[in-house]
Amino acid sequence: MSTAAAWATPPTRTELIENLVSGVDRYNPSNVGILEDYLYHQIRSEEYDCLANLAIVKLYQFNPDLYNPDVVINILIKALTSTPFPDFNLCISLLDDRPANTNPDEPDPLPSLLPVITELHNLLQQCRFPAFWKLYRSERAESLRDNYTVECVGFEDAVRRVVVQTVKAAFKRIGSDRLSTYLNLTGDDLAAYVEKLGWTLDSSSGVISIPPNPDNQIESTVVQENIQLSQLVKVIAHSQVA
Incomplete structure (x- = not known):
């Protein structure tokens, strides 16, 4: 995203999603499936819509029974490379009251991955790019790579675009x-x-x-x-x- 206007209203956002994001249906829990499908479309197509993804996390906050940790992790991954916009922090701010894991057969991966994702974000923000790649390639981030970023088309190139923006400016x-x-x-x-x-x-x-x-x-x-x-x-x- 190069402009605030494109950030607020991506040209790839459909009329249906626009109505869900901007209208009263934003808080209708029955629409969470549509927004989740839209997120996975973003994962597969290298598109990005922060406000639509924030709407998902907000619905999870209001409706804990809808919470899906895999969706949250994918939202954070997409927000990771949104610099200079504060998307990642906006997402994190809505996770403070996330529900506790109640199913021991399906452990929540978010608590173990959130510190790694947050540290990756901080390294990018601080322009510590070699340290970012070292952590990203490390054993600590193995689960993140194998289960999530591998499915996010163009993730590493998106990180490199953040690097390029900084190098061009400096x-x-x-x-x-x-x-x-x-x-x-x-x-x-x-x-x-x-x-x-x-x-x-x-x-x-x-x-x-x-x-x-x-x-x-x-x-x-x-x-x-x-x-x-x-x-x-x-x-x-x-x-x-x-």
Whole structure:
């Protein structure tokens, strides 16, 4: 999502979902199945609709019997890569009163995975990209990878788009070794990705040049204040009275 308008009303949102998200049916528990199906459509298609997903979590909050931990985990995964929007924190804020697990035969995976997902989110927010990939590839996140993100089409590329946004804003040039740790790509995969971005790799030096953009260009700004004599007189007079 590049704009607040697209965040609030994604162009891929159907009229049916728009009515559920924006109308009085937002709080109708009988519609939770439609919203859950829409979430899994997002998982399969690389689309994303935060407000629709928040509506699901809100329905779970009002109707604990509807709670589905797998759905919540998938919502958090989609929100993980929404930077710079605060989607992840919005979702977390609605989970404070989630129901306790009452079925010992089907243990709730959320309590064990939530700390891992939250730490991944924090690492992304802090731009600690090598640490993010290290945790994501670790044994701690094995269940998350094997059962959830593997089903989320384009998840790793979505993370890389977050990285690219940050790199574009902070660098004019960056070493390929450094960028490799940021993107978790090496060799030909890294070269192909850099080429796809339209960046230039100097094979002799290993330095990648990033095209100019408003964020990575340092331009001096001259601020000129135009104070009239009459305004200055008023300031002096006021200071004397004080």
